[in-house]
Amino acid sequence: MTELKKKTPAPAAAGSDGSGPEPLLKVDGLVKHFPITKGILKRKVGAVQAVDGLTFDVRPGETLGVVGESGCGKSTMGRLVTRLLEPTGGKVEFQGRDITHMSAGKLRPMRRDIQMIFQDPYGSLNPRHTVGGIVGTPFRLQGVKPQDGVKAEVQRLLELVGLNPEHYNRYPHEFSGGQRQRIGIARALALKPKLVVADEPVSALDVSIQAQVVNLLDDLQDELGLTYMIIAHDLSVIRHVSDRIAVMYLGKIVELADRKSLYEAPMHPYTKALMSAVPVPDPRRRGAKSDRILLKGDVPSPISPPTGCRFHTRCWKATKICGTTEPPLLQLKTGHQVACHHPENGEDLAPGDAPLVADVITVKSTAATAPAAEADEAGTVAEEATEPEASAEAAAPEASEGPATPEESAEAAPDGDGDGESGGKASAATPSEASEDSPKE
Amino acid sequence: MSGATKKDSQAADAVPAPRSGDDHAFLSVRNLSVHFDTDDGLVKSVDGVSFDLEAGQTLGIVGESGSGKSVTSLGIMGLHTSERARIGGEIWLDGEELIGSGPERVRKLRGQKMAMIFQDPLSALHPYYSIGAQIVEAHRVHNKVDKKTARKRAIEMLDRVGIPEPHRRYEDYPHQFSGGMRQRAMIAMALVNNPQLLIADEPTTALDVTVQAQILDLIRDLQKEFGSAVVMITHDLGVVAEIADSLLVMYAGRCIERGTAEKVFYEPQHPYTWGLLGSMPRIDREQTERLIPVKGSPPSLINVPSGCAFHPRCPYADVPPDNITRTERPELQQVSDGHYSACHMSREQRERIWTEEIAPKL
Amino acid sequence: MTRPPARRRTAVAAYIIRRVFAAVLLLLVVSAVTFAIFFLVPRLGGQTLDSMAAQYVGKSPDPDVIAAVKKNLGLDQPLYLQYWHFIKGIVVGAEYQFGPDPVTCNAPCFGYSFKTHTEIWPQLVDRIPVTLSLAVGAAVIWVISGVAIGVVSALKRGSFFDRISMGVALAGVSLPMFFTGLVVLALFGNGEYVPFTDDPVAWASSLVLPWCTLALLYSALYARLTRAGMLETMGEDYIRTARAKGLKERKVVVKHGLRSALTPLVTIFGMDFALLLGGAVITERVFSFQGLGAFAIQGVTTADLPKVMGVTLVAAFFIVICNLLVDLVYAAIDPRVRLS
Incomplete structure (x- = not known):
């Protein structure tokens, strides 16, 4: 205001x-x-x-x-x-x-x-x-x-x-x-x-x-x-x-912060993806498509939300800890609380943890699902999870959401200003492997 | 009908056309009007809209509810089936005039040469038929192929629009899809016959912002791949800025400004366009000023205000002399190459107001 | 690739089993409630066991006989036992010690009228075909004519045809059965019911008048319902989509419009039809047909409780069965029902 x-x-x-x-x-x-x-x-x-x-x-x-x-x-x-x-x-x-x-x-x-x-x-x-x-x-x-x-x-x-x-x-x-x-x-x-x-x-x-x-x-x-x-x-x-x-x-709540701090340097990957997805009424920025983090698929069902960090199934920075331990909402800067193990624009809270993506790729190759598997399945599958036969299936698509990472995100800079140094680079390593699974070449 | 192309283009020259050549653009709409007889009176939903669109290009039609943007698109598709609809003007699609060519001919083009996707994919898909069956139906209306071939094509399209496990999802019903997946399926259905013109009527309005980004990305990619012309109808200036090459701003059933996206966003010439830009909170900058809304509400289409339809809401209605804004309807006039605006103010006045009063506050 | 259809089939099968199970349960509940009403409510209304037993005896109020009836019918037993005997009677038959000779009531025993000394079930069996013939024939006529008129009216809304047919439909809905029935009788005279198995042609010709009379009322109603449903459906977004695909208008109407428009009609039809099977009381009366409705009237006027009870149970059975069919038809039409 x-x-x-x-x-x-x-x-x-x-x-x-x-x-x-x-x-x-x-x-x-x-x-x-x-x-x-x-x-x-x-x-x-x-x-x-x-x-x-x-x-x-x-x-x-x-x-x-x-x-x-x-x-x-x-x-x-x-x-x-x-x-x-x-x-x-x-x-x-x-x-x-x-x-x-x-x-x-x-x-x-x-x-x-x-x-x-x-x-x-x-x-x-x-x-x-x-x-x-x-x-x-x-x-x-x-x-x-x-x-x-x-x-x-x-x-x-x-x-x-x-x-x-x-x-x-x-x-x-x-x-x-x-x-x-x-x-x-x-x-x-x-x-x-x-x-x-x-x-x-x-x-x-x-x-x-x-x-x-x-x-x-x-x-x-x-x-x-x-x-x-x-x-x-x-x-x-x-x-x-x-x-x-x-x-x-x-x-x-994945992030709670003062307006300026949030929009200028979002710390939760979801916030960052959300902001980058908003179309900006400025045709000249259209070429800068690399700004955009395209999240794959849809939000999982709230009936059986993912374990650990609820965003880990769609997060390009997710590591093992994200699937097991729910990150608490912590104050990482003045007036800026985030619930993330690997925040953007801040210090990694779980450095050196094995990336979830590698794990996911093995699962995928054995599961041999369709190449363009997306997180979308989570919603439907979750609803059917009460049926025993569906539960086996539930694991596969959920895991395969991991590589749902656009290659662009590697150099993604936070929306609105240019200081995307630390966070952007941290994520750079993993997605390149995964990107071949993305539906777009 | 198509033999009359050249003659008819003479008439089209009466309205300012962004093209100077003799023949029409791939899609050329000339003085389109769609009026509806109602018990309350004649509703002039669209009242003289003209534009051109080349293959491979995207036109954004922007306006608020009731501005006539959806009615225009349904008019192009020949989907005004009500007996109360009165449609006038000309629509040229790839050298063929549609309004005069009879419903059966237009039906054959629908879904084949021109296709449409709608705002709410849940209500736009039939709840009783599987996604696959609906795509197969769309394919087989225009192609004499057996069911197996059509099925293969449908699965191929589902795969192309990014639906995982298309073989399995083919059997599913719309209610088993998520919102974003439904819109993908809708796009697959629209594109199954490789249409050269795709009309998207608020395709992302019902979707979440992250899904919207996916869908816009998909439309853009598919357009690049198939080289089709796209008409994108939306109220969201952000969406058109993302995707449109040129822009048409509608108000009360008429086009009040038209031009390339660059021109309309950076040198807008009409006070209503200024109003839209000023009304919009921006995600990309820290705003210190208040928003600059347009005062009042959109007019009734039965009693459209005299003169310039925007005059009751226009802060500059008294700038032009002699009360002309209330008595005479402004016609579209060329501002620069390919940029038109319908305003009584002189170009100098508009440019001064824009650069001095409006632009600094945005 | 093969799994999903299998999973879907399991879901559908589970749905059907669930509905059938529910229907059986419902029948038991209905029979229990009916039973309770006929045997318990009179007692609450101040009747004694003796006076109830007296109803089964006819016009010979001999205390000994009454006591015997009371015992033989088990009126002195607790209600749940009586109900159990009743259900058992339906399955294996029953035997009543009445007067000098024991009376057997063969399975399925739906009761025994002590007033006319007849078993109820054979009488019901005699009468069901009459009512069934009446209801089925009328239903075919009214569904076809009602839906056809409704669809054409909706597609040509505001036309001459629309106005005329809706005017006639309004009149049809407004005219009571006994009026139209009497007019038809006066104009064409009466015919005797001929069983289908005897002579199908005579069967049909004997039923044409009652069919038409009955169908007039319903087809008027169905025409209005179809028209309203069709008007609503044709305004749906998916109809626009069907047109946008380039489908021919006829296909749009029949494949995309009609199927949705008729779905709500299935429920209403199931109910209407089931009610008719329970006895088209007025029609049967007017045309002097010996159907279930006439039987029920007879039972009521002579205070012959087992008769009334028998018809009630049969009617309830038809309603439950029709409901089950409606549910299954619904599931067949609407994937959202069977797959959720």
């Missing part, structure tokens, strides 16, 4: 070592598993490990961006911290109070302070209620009586989000997508919340409208001193709005 924000007491500057002001929201080891049941008896056959051990803080006044691909658990996380879902494990503290398993009745007063904005400006507004009714609902639900009456307050809110207060009696269908999202924002702001969790607030909107809403969120934060947690898949939007950013992959 902008200069304006930097004038407000920027908590991000305090660093992420926990020495800053008391966090508004404190999340510790948050877990959510959705059980998968089968048959009439609802026997539990597995669980979707949507969120699997998240630990982070949200500090007052900041914007925490949460970014990741579909299925990484970011939306589930948003619903957990707003307690629309009850966590399976871990702890959520809001202003020092444990709300992890708080009952609906006790949560009610808390709901004033934590509000949510949803992605779909069409689906989240009741078409049979007027805008005035929708924005005024929180007052009724919470039994709050604004000083000048609900109507005056609602009109003030409508004006605040850039809508005409005279449209108080109109229905949602009379508004465009961007205006509806403004209505959703007005409703979220009605009770002067402290924390606003926005789940993909602009991704359903057209580009020009998206910018209006981003600016609006920005202005409201300055005006009302809000704290945001913004969940989005768009790394450009996240870069623009966030002070700190958490990158999620398969239910875990």
